[in-house]
Amino acid sequence: MKAVIFDFDGTVADTLPLCIASFRKAIEPLAGRSLTDGEIIATFGPSEEGTINALIPYFYEEGLNSYLRHYEELHSMCAEPFDGMRELLDFLKEQGIIVALVTGKGEQSCRLSLAFYGMENLFDWIETGSPHGQRKTEGIREVLGRFGLKASETVYVGDAVSDIHSSRAAGVPILSAAWGSYTDIDELSQHEPDEILRTVEELRAYLVGRLNP
Structure with missing residues (x-):
């Protein structure tokens, strides 16, 4: 990975x-x-x-x-990111993993949140949304192309059913994040993501097990 x-x-x-x-x-x-x-x-x-x-x-x-x-x-x-998220991002960066953000948020609100959390420099690349419709598949493909990555070397982490479909369309494994207040685990399960992870700690353990030696 x-x-x-x-x-x-x-x-x-x-x-x-x-x-x-x-x-x-x-x-x-x-x-x-x-x-x-x-x-x-x-x-x-x-x-x-x-x-x-x-x-x-x-x-x-x-x-x-x-x-x-x-x-x-x-x-x-929403004063802080999810518990353990900042530490996970720092850890991945320390391991030499490329960390990108592909969000449906508009550029302005994305910038506001990253500044609020002091996360402006944690992501190697950021793709924001479009007012005209879902563009996460295109955003994921942009990250792959920009860093010369194979889809199999990458994972996408998202909480929505639409994230499952967008990631699959780009050929990238999808890890469903099931720790948010609006998460419906049963609905996510019906769309068969590669994994459903219920806490940030579970995500960290999953990723650690797949780091390149």
């Missing part, structure tokens, strides 16, 4: 509640109605810009600016 590619929301940090709270504060006043978690989550796949465009297309710029402002202001509700 030469590289580990991570998703962010629900994998590196439990930021999905933060995202939903920020969307609600930004969108509800402009939409003039309340939104359920389900309505917001149903738009996920594209970046946050895509969610804003789907729910309040006529207030796109105002909605996006409001979202980013609330996202930054509320970030303390």
Whole structure:
């Protein structure tokens, strides 16, 4: 194993509640109605810009600016990444493993979170999302090409069913992260990832067992 590619929301940090709270504060006043978690989550796949465009297309710029402002202001509700994640990333870097981030987050919110956690320099490469739709397969392929990696030398770690399909489409083994607050282990199991790992510690043990000698 030469590289580990991570998703962010629900994998590196439990930021999905933060995202939903920020969307609600930004969108509800402009939409003039309340939104359920389900309505917001149903738009996920594209970046946050895509969610804003789907729910309040006529207030796109105002909605996006409001979202980013609330996202930054509320970030303390998700004050730290998942326990053990920072240490795992540091460990992988020390072992000479390429550590990349391929996330559906938009560039601006991704930058805000990495700065908040002091993680700006932990990833060797970062691919962010698109407002036009899911692009994780393309992001994974970009990482492979940029570092001259074979798919078999790489793993992707993500918490969503869509991560399973995106990783498989790129030919990369998928490790399902089942430690986030929105994780549905039964649903993940139905899509048969290569492994389901319930804690960051389980992920670390799995990766340590596959480090190149």
